[in-house]
Amino acid sequence: MVIRRLMGEWSARLFLILLIAGLFAAILFGRRTAQAVEIHAVMPERGGWLPGNLTAEVNVPLNLRLISDDVLHGFAVGQQPWPAVDLVPGQMTELTLTFDEPGTYTYYCTRWCGLNHWRMRGTIEVKGEENAPSFTGPGSQPPFMTLGLDLDQPHEVEVDLDRPPSADLGEKLDFTIPTRFATREIYFEETPYQFWQDLREDPGTVSLSDIEIWDLVAFVWQSETTLESLEFGQRLYDQNCAACHGENGDGDGVMAMPETGDYEPEVFGESLMPPGDFTDSQKMLGASTALLQGKIMRGGMGTGMPYWGTIFTDEEIDALIDYIWSFQFPFSNGEL
Amino acid sequence: MTRYDLTRIPIAKALLVNRWPQFLVRALALIGFLFAIVAGLGGTPVGSRNFSIVFVWIAWWALLILVAVPLLGRGWCTVCPIPMPGEWLQNRALLGPRGKKPPFGLGRKWPRALRNIWVQNGAFALMALFSAVVLTQPGVTAVLLASFLFLAFGASLIFERRAFCRYMCPVGGFIGLYSQTAPIEVRVRDTAVCAGHTTKTCYTGSEDGFGCPWGVFPGGLVKNTYCGACLECLRTCPLDNIAINIRPVGADLSQPRGRKLDEAFKAFIMLGSAFVYSAVMLGPWGQLKTTAYAIGSLPWLLYVLVFLAFVFVFLPGLFYLSTRVGQLLAPAGRSLPRPFTAYAYALVPLGLAAWIAFSLSFVLTNASYILPVLSDPLGWGWDLLGTAGYSWTPFFTQTIPVAQTLVLVVGLAWAGITARRIAQEGNHPAAWRQAIPNNLFCLLVTVGFLWLFVG
Numbered sequence: 061m062v063i064r065r066l067m068g069e070w071s072a073r074l075f076l077i078l079l080i081a082g083l084f085a086a087i088l089f090g091r092r093t094a095q096a097v098e099i100h101a102v103m104p105e106r107g108g109w110l111p112g113n114l115t116a117e118v119n120v121p122l123n124l125r126l127i128s129d130d131v132l133h134g135f136a137v138g139q140q141p142w143p144a145v146d147l148v149p150g151q152m153t154e155l156t157l158t159f160d161e162p163g164t165y166t167y168y169c170t171r172w173c174g175l176n177h178w179r180m181r182g183t184i185e186v187k188g189e190e191n192a193p194s195f196t197g198p199g200s201q202p203p204f205m206t207l208g209l210d211l212d213q214p215h216e217v218e219v220d221l222d223r224p225p226s227a228d229l230g231e232k233l234d235f236t237i238p239t240r241f242a243t244r245e246i247y248f249e250e251t252p253y254q255f256w257q258d259l260r261e262d263p264g265t266v267s268l269s270d271i272e273i274w275d276l277v278a279f280v281w282q283s284e285t286t287l288e289s290l291e292f293g294q295r296l297y298d299q300n301c302a303a304c305h306g307e308n309g310d311g312d313g314v315m316a317m318p319e320t321g322d323y324e325p326e327v328f329g330e331s332l333m334p335p336g337d338f339t340d341s342q343k344m345l346g347a348s349t350a351l352l353q354g355k356i357m358r359g360g361m362g363t364g365m366p367y368w369g370t371i372f373t374d375e376e377i378d379a380l381i382d383y384i385w386s387f388q389f390p391f392s393n394g395e396l
Numbered sequence: 397m398t399r400y401d402l403t404r405i406p407i408a409k410a411l412l413v414n415r416w417p418q419f420l421v422r423a424l425a426l427i428g429f430l431f432a433i434v435a436g437l438g439g440t441p442v443g444s445r446n447f448s449i450v451f452v453w454i455a456w457w458a459l460l461i462l463v464a465v466p467l468l469g470r471g472w473c474t475v476c477p478i479p480m481p482g483e484w485l486q487n488r489a490l491l492g493p494r495g496k497k498p499p500f501g502l503g504r505k506w507p508r509a510l511r512n513i514w515v516q517n518g519a520f521a522l523m524a525l526f527s528a529v530v531l532t533q534p535g536v537t538a539v540l541l542a543s544f545l546f547l548a549f550g551a552s553l554i555f556e557r558r559a560f561c562r563y564m565c566p567v568g569g570f571i572g573l574y575s576q577t578a579p580i581e582v583r584v585r586d587t588a589v590c591a592g593h594t595t596k597t598c599y600t601g602s603e604d605g606f607g608c609p610w611g612v613f614p615g616g617l618v619k620n621t622y623c624g625a626c627l628e629c630l631r632t633c634p635l636d637n638i639a640i641n642i643r644p645v646g647a648d649l650s651q652p653r654g655r656k657l658d659e660a661f662k663a664f665i666m667l668g669s670a671f672v673y674s675a676v677m678l679g680p681w682g683q684l685k686t687t688a689y690a691i692g693s694l695p696w697l698l699y700v701l702v703f704l705a706f707v708f709v710f711l712p713g714l715f716y717l718s719t720r721v722g723q724l725l726a727p728a729g730r731s732l733p734r735p736f737t738a739y740a741y742a743l744v745p746l747g748l749a750a751w752i753a754f755s756l757s758f759v760l761t762n763a764s765y766i767l768p769v770l771s772d773p774l775g776w777g778w779d780l781l782g783t784a785g786y787s788w789t790p791f792f793t794q795t796i797p798v799a800q801t802l803v804l805v806v807g808l809a810w811a812g813i814t815a816r817r818i819a820q821e822g823n824h825p826a827a828w829r830q831a832i833p834n835n836l837f838c839l840l841v842t843v844g845f846l847w848l849f850v851g
Binding site: 068069072073075076079080083084087090091093095096098100123125127129150151152 | 415416419420423424426427430431434438440441442443444445489490491492494532774775776777778779
């Protein structure tokens with residue numbers, strides 16, 4: 061009887077030990093074979109993306125399990141066609157990415173999650189063989205560098221406009237733009253002010269007033285874009301820029317640093333500057349398209365302006381600049 | 397009232413007396429419990445994809461409140477893994493008694509002043525204050541579960557028997573209260589047999605089993621509240637005098653013996669908590685949710701005050717007034733002792749109905765999380781059963797409000813019948829009038845719940 065009881069007791073103990081050991085062995089084994097990378101999104105003040113750096117292999121699916129630990133965030137990979145996904149707190153968003161080229165890719169938050177939203181960036185280092193040698197993805201030299209532009213130099217000019225330049229009026233003027241001015245390079249490399257000066261010095265414009273020449277400049281600038289590009293640029297602007305630069309481009313977005321300077325440095329940073337005012341003619345007419353492209357790509361280097369070069373494609377940056385110019389040169393049909 | 401003793405069925409009795417079936421279920425439950433702790437601490441923090449949240453607060457809770465408590469009373473306590481490690485150490489055995497060694501530990505008696513369920517009342521109220529976080533954050537759930545395990549273990553080392561289950565467990569407290577409604581009971585067949593049995597092995601233990609772990613003498617049982625249905629008495633009784641009866645539902649509620657103020661307050665705490673939970677978790681008030689979630693903040697402290705005042709002052713106060721008005725309506729019925737405590741037992745079926753109705757909504761809405769979590773319990777990207785990709789699908793959303801209404805109406809009717817029976821204990825023909833204000837109180841509470849659920 062006693063022996064039977066002892067046998068029963070020891071059997072029970074053995075069973076329990078095996079059960080507990082099996083449980084933990086299964087967990088440890090399972091941990092090793094986990095198939096997904098878990099990324100947590102928290103407000104940048106608390107860490108941003110965790111982890112902020114990932115590695116992947118070319119043509120090997122990267123399974124991500126995205127979790128927001130606080131507020132609504134969004135996830136997108138820069139310069140890639142995959143649509144952004146929302147990360148709703150308390151839910152898990154699963155995503156599989158397959159990169160077909162090696163390189164360093166940037167993922168970023170697409171929702172205005174807080175004052176430092178734009179700091180939410182992470183990188184994915186993709187290793188492996190190149191599929192297409194002509195690939196000019198992340199890492200190629202941007203135009204502002206080949207042109208040797210100093211993005212941080214002040215570029216204000218003295219202009220006195222009693223009304224905004226009008227492309228409509230410029231088009232109606234009895235004046236043909238000399239062919240030497242009608243080039244893409246002029247639009248890209250010269251500032252509107254430089255172009256205005258070129259036109260002013262042209263003998264054919266003697267009969268035109270200063271503001272009429274500005275109308276011509278507006279017409280040329282508008283000729284370089286399309287309504288579709290402007291609409292695309294506006295969408296990008298509203299999603300990514302308006303929170304700081306303002307919906308109307310005047311630099312007073314909801315996330316803009318208070319002008320009084322009464323702000324918390326640990327939140328805004330120590331050396332931030334107010335966002336650029338795209339309605340400010342003195343500054344904007346002294347900036348070239350190439351300069352704006354550079355500022356967008358490189359960012360403000362400590363001013364609070366994030367870099368977008370690893371996120372936006374060239375087409376997106378072009379559309380964005382077209383839209384930014386519309387704050388100086390309103391599109392003629394007035395639909396935007 | 398008629399009863400059917402399950403132990404009359406030989407195979408049923410053999411299964412109940414044999415320790416292995418119960419041990420196997422408890423061991424598996426312990427594994428599940430430990431896994432819930434590990435998952436909470438090491439798994440994904442997304443509650444809907446973590447075993448600890450989905451299996452504890454959806455699967456287990458659904459089984460407990462929708463099935464185990466209404467049908468089996470203390471059935472969960474029969475297989476609960478929480479006291480197991482401490483009890484095994486105390487008993488120096490996993491199965492039956494081995495030799496005559498004394499129990500391990502200090503073996504102290506539980507303090508006399510605390511031999512009631514006030515500690516359990518306080519523990520449940522405390523847990524309820526943090527519920528918004530506990531129910532959604534796997535890490536917090538894990539800490540709570542682990543603290544249960546450690547408390548039960550520590551209590552076994554210091555006190556005799558299952559002090560944690562009997563006096564401390566916040567879950568056991570309300571299971572005990574609502575088990576009075578269950579159609580099953582552990583009782584003795586003949587109290588005279590117990591009276592004549594000098595050694596009382598059901599309480600002291602024998603070589604066949606341990607003395608009642610809950611510190612209850614089965615011969616004196618009149619209601620389910622403090623019987624943990626551990627089945628030890630079935631094993632230790634040498635006179636075959638223990639019965640597992642199938643009985644009419646709610647049989648204990650009309651039992652005048654053993655009514656106590658702490659149990660009455662448990663009824664208020666449960667009813668009030670169900671109301672606040674429903675408002676916070678099912679209601680449209682985002683600010684209330686945020687406040688309940690913002691542990692430690694000033695608004696949360698205000699929420700705590702309002703919650704405690706509602707549960708411990710407002711509801712009992714209103715009920716006290718209704719009881720007083722009832723006594724004025726039928727003065728002859730004043731022979732009923734401690735009417736406030738007595739009538740509070742009418743809230744037991746209403747409270748259970750409220751909890752079932754509340755649970756129906758979130759259990760049916762969120763039950764589909766069980767499938768993906770079965771395949772990927774830690775949220776690590778596994779797909780063990782091929783169900784990891786099963787998307788969230790709420791079940792029976794159209795019928796939930798109907799079911800909730802029906803359950804609440806049944807609860808209200810049951811409460812009304814119970815209150816009337818209690819009133820008639822006063823042995824006066826007009827005593828039923830005394831229950832009218834209490835019935836109105838229950839009606840008011842039911843309307844409040846209906847407003848929250850379907851209003």
